[in-house]
Amino acid sequence: MSSTVSGEKLAKDTGKSAGRIGVYLLIAIALGYVLTVVWGRTLSPADNAVLLSFWGMLMGLGAALSPLEQEISRQSAHAALEGRKAGRPAVIAFVTSLVAVAVAALFTLIPAVTDKVYGGQFALAVIVLAGGLSFAFQFAARGLLIGQDHVRSYSWLILVEAAVRILVVAALVVAGLTQLYWFAIAAATGSFAWLLFARGAAKLVDPKLDAGEPARPVVTNMLMLLAGAGLTASVITGYPALVSLLAPGGDKDALGVLFLALFVARTPLTLMAPVQALAVPTVVRLSSTEEGKHRLRKLLALGSMGALALAALGALIGWLIGPWVVRLVYGAKNDPEAWWMAGLVWSSVLLAAMQLLAAVLVAQAKATKVLITWAAVVVATALVLLFFPGDTVVRAVVGLAAGPTVGLLVVMAFVVRGTPEPGNARPSETSR
Numbered sequence: 001m002s003s004t005v006s007g008e009k010l011a012k013d014t015g016k017s018a019g020r021i022g023v024y025l026l027i028a029i030a031l032g033y034v035l036t037v038v039w040g041r042t043l044s045p046a047d048n049a050v051l052l053s054f055w056g057m058l059m060g061l062g063a064a065l066s067p068l069e070q071e072i073s074r075q076s077a078h079a080a081l082e083g084r085k086a087g088r089p090a091v092i093a094f095v096t097s098l099v100a101v102a103v104a105a106l107f108t109l110i111p112a113v114t115d116k117v118y119g120g121q122f123a124l125a126v127i128v129l130a131g132g133l134s135f136a137f138q139f140a141a142r143g144l145l146i147g148q149d150h151v152r153s154y155s156w157l158i159l160v161e162a163a164v165r166i167l168v169v170a171a172l173v174v175a176g177l178t179q180l181y182w183f184a185i186a187a188a189t190g191s192f193a194w195l196l197f198a199r200g201a202a203k204l205v206d207p208k209l210d211a212g213e214p215a216r217p218v219v220t221n222m223l224m225l226l227a228g229a230g231l232t233a234s235v236i237t238g239y240p241a242l243v244s245l246l247a248p249g250g251d252k253d254a255l256g257v258l259f260l261a262l263f264v265a266r267t268p269l270t271l272m273a274p275v276q277a278l279a280v281p282t283v284v285r286l287s288s289t290e291e292g293k294h295r296l297r298k299l300l301a302l303g304s305m306g307a308l309a310l311a312a313l314g315a316l317i318g319w320l321i322g323p324w325v326v327r328l329v330y331g332a333k334n335d336p337e338a339w340w341m342a343g344l345v346w347s348s349v350l351l352a353a354m355q356l357l358a359a360v361l362v363a364q365a366k367a368t369k370v371l372i373t374w375a376a377v378v379v380a381t382a383l384v385l386l387f388f389p390g391d392t393v394v395r396a397v398v399g400l401a402a403g404p405t406v407g408l409l410v411v412m413a414f415v416v417r418g419t420p421e422p423g424n425a426r427p428s429e430t431s432r
Contacts, residue, residue, distance in 0.1 A: 021151065021154070021155050021158070023155075024155040024156070024158045024159045025158060027159060027162070028158055028159060028161070028162035031162040031163060031165070031166045032162060033264075033329070034166055035165060035166060035169060035187070036052070036055075036263070037329060037330075038169055038173065039051055039052070039183060042173065042178045042183075043178070043180065043183070047180045050118060050119040050121065050124070050180060051180055051183055051184060051187075052263070053117055053118065053119075054117075054118055054124045054127070054128065054184055054187070055187055056237045056238065056240075057108065057117060057118075057128050057237075058127075058128050058131050058132070058187060058188060058191075059237055060233040060236075060237040060238055061101055061104060061105060061128065061131070061132040061135060062132075062135045062139075062191070063229060063232065063233045063236065063237060064101070064104070064226060064229040064230050064232075064233050065097055065101060065132075065135050065136055065139045065226075065229070066139065066229055067097075067222065067225030067226055067228070067229050067362065067370075068093060068094065068097040068136065068139045068140060068143065068222070068226075069139040069140070069142045069143040069146075070143065070225070070359055070362045070363075071090075071093050071143070071221070071222060071225060071362065072086065072090050072093055072094065072139075072140055072143030072144055072147060073142075073143040073144075073146045073147035074147065074362060074363055075087075075089055075090045075093070075143075075147065076090065076143060076144050076146075076147020076148050076204060076205075077147040077148075079147070079148075079209075080147060080148050080149065084206075084209065085203075085204055085205055085206045085209060086144060086147065086204060086205045086206070086209070087205070087206060087207065087208070087209030087210030087211070087213070088207050088208070088209060088210045088211050088213055089210055089213050089218045090140075090143075090144070090205055091205065091207045092215050092218045092219060092222075093140075093218055093221075093222050094136065094140045096218070096219050096222040096223065096226075097136050097139075097140075097222060097226060098133065098136040098137075100222075100223070100226050101132045101133060101135065101136050102129070102132070102133060104132070104230075105125075105128055105129040105132040105133070106129065108125045108128060108129075109122070109125045109126070109129065113125075121180070121181075123181060123184075124180075124181075124184055127184050127185060127188050128188075130188060131187075131188035131191040132191075134188075134191040134192050134194070135191045137194050137198075138157075138161070138191055138192075138193060138194035140201075141157065141194045141197055141198065141201035142154060142157055142158075142194075144201045144204040144205055145157065145197070145200070145201055145204070147204075148204050150200070150204075153197055153200055153201075156197075157193060157194065157196075157197050160193040160196060161190040161191070161193040162190060164189050164190050164192075164193055165186055165187055165189060165190040168185075168186040168189050169183065169186045172186055221367045224367040224368060224370070224371050225362065225367045225370060225371075227371055228358070228367070228370045228371040228373070228374045228375075229374075231371075231374035231375055231377065231378045232355070232374050232377075234378055235351075235374075235377055235378060235381055235400070235403055235404075236266055236351065237266075239259075239262060239266075239400060240255075240259045240262070242381070242382070242385070243255070243385060243392065243395075243396045243399075246382055246385040246386055247385040247386070247392045247395050247396065247399075251391070251392070251393060254393050255392060255393060255396070257326075257334050257335065257336050258336060258340055258393060258396060258397070260326065260330055260334050260336075261322070261326050261334075261336040261340060261341060261344060262344060262400070264325065264326055264329065264330075265318075265322075265341070265344040265345060265347075265348045266344075266348055266351075282363075283296060283359070283360050283363035283364070297416070300357070300360065300415050300416050301416050303353070303356075303357075304353070304357070304408070304412045304415075304416055307349065307350065307352075307353035307408065308350075308408075310349050310353075311345075311346045311349035311350050311353075312346070314345040314346060314348070314349045315342040315343070315345050315346040316342070317345065318338075318341040318342045318343075318344060318345030318346070319338045319339065319341060319342040320338070322336065322338065322340075322341025322342070322344070322345065323335060323336050323337070323338055323341055326341075339397070340393075340397050343397045343398070343400060343401040344397075344400065346401050346404075346405075347400045347401045347403070347404045347405075350404035350405060350407070350408045351404045351407075353408060354373065354377070354404060354407050354408050354411055357408075357411040357412065357414075357415050358370050358373055358374070358411060360415045361373070361411070361414060361415060366414070369411075369414045372410065372414075373407055373410050373411045373414065374407065376406055376407050376410045377403040377404060377406065377407035378403065380402050380403045380405075380406040380407070381399045381400065381402065381403030382399075384398050384399035384402050384403070385399045
């Protein structure tokens with residue numbers, strides 16, 4: 001395959017890929033909302049709270065593994081440009097991530113942690129461990145598929161993951177098996193969707209290739225990316241826990257409504273990984289030519305400014321109809337303030353933009369800057385939660401809006417002002 005990429009053809013192909021993935025992504029998001037509605041209307045409030053905590057932990061592990069998909073998609077895209085398969089560095093990235101997620105999941109098996117996260121129900125921690133390990137295989141398969149431009153298979157994998165969960169839950173409801181543990185098992189089944197695509201993905205990697213590449217740079221790069229993703233999860237799926245840790249107290253009922261609204265606003269962010277994964281090989285291909293580099297710089301500048309404008313528009317829409325949406329989905333008793341919803345939507349749009357810009361840094365093998373970006377978000381959020389005047393709810397809302405704002409400015413400085421270097425980063429290139 002020629003290393004020279006036509007800018008016009010690339011734009012056309014990328015648009016088609018993004019369109020297909022976007023449709024399947026929207027369906028997956030809708031199915032995710034259906035799950036929470038079924039749970040909320042079937043389980044008792046106490047059991048539903050435990051299940052949502054379990055769900056947050058399971059999907060948090062999945063979100064933390066998104067760098068695995070991005071890194072393997074980067075390596076796979078390089079391999080595709082050279083007309084070959086991904087090699088040993090991709091396997092090393094996978095093994096590193098598998099060990100990391102196992103350690104994180106095993107931590108929740110500690111009785112003291114199980115009591116706080118799962119209400120003392122040890123079986124849920126075991127299910128999270130199994131689901132988390134399977135997610136490592138799933139994200140590796142997704143990275144191989146999208147890196148080699150197998151958009152159809154990749155899109156179907158996204159859809160099957162979400163569809164399997166809802167089909168199993170529907171079967172459980174029909175069978176009258178609506179206990180907490182059954183729903184937890186159903187939620188974890190989605191992380192095994194990769195089994196249906198394993199054969200095709202396995203054909204895209206050959207561990208014997210690039211056998212001379214050193215392992216240490218790949219391991220270091222992955223650990224830094226995973227650390228950044230862990231920070232990301234703490235301000236997306238784990239934000240309620242962060243608030244409880246740094247700003248305890250306050251009106252528990254109001255916080256409960258706020259966290260429910262937060263779940264509605266940020267659930268789509270847990271599904272941003274496919275879009276990030278598409279961005280990585282696109283940046284790799286654009287960076288292979290001088291014309292592509294110029295196009296990339298222009299897109300990044302315009303996209304960053306557009307994100308701020310879209311966030312402002314989203315905040316206005318959240319203010320106007322956000323409370324009504326929450327009441328419609330979860331019942332009249334859950335009635336958030338309009339300004340909460342404005343802050344939630346503002347932060348969610350900026351976080352989505354940040355995730356895409358961070359993927360650009362991944363494509364350029366700049367894992368250190370990814371880590372700095374998400375550290376800035378967490379530090380800014382923590383400072384607000386600790387020191388901003390007002391009660392817990394006020395600090396929680398301001399914190400979730402301030403952190404992503406600071407983070408977007410940081411990542412914009414990294415990617416918009418930075419000029420892609422000639423050529424592309426190799427699969428095992430050290431972080432910068």
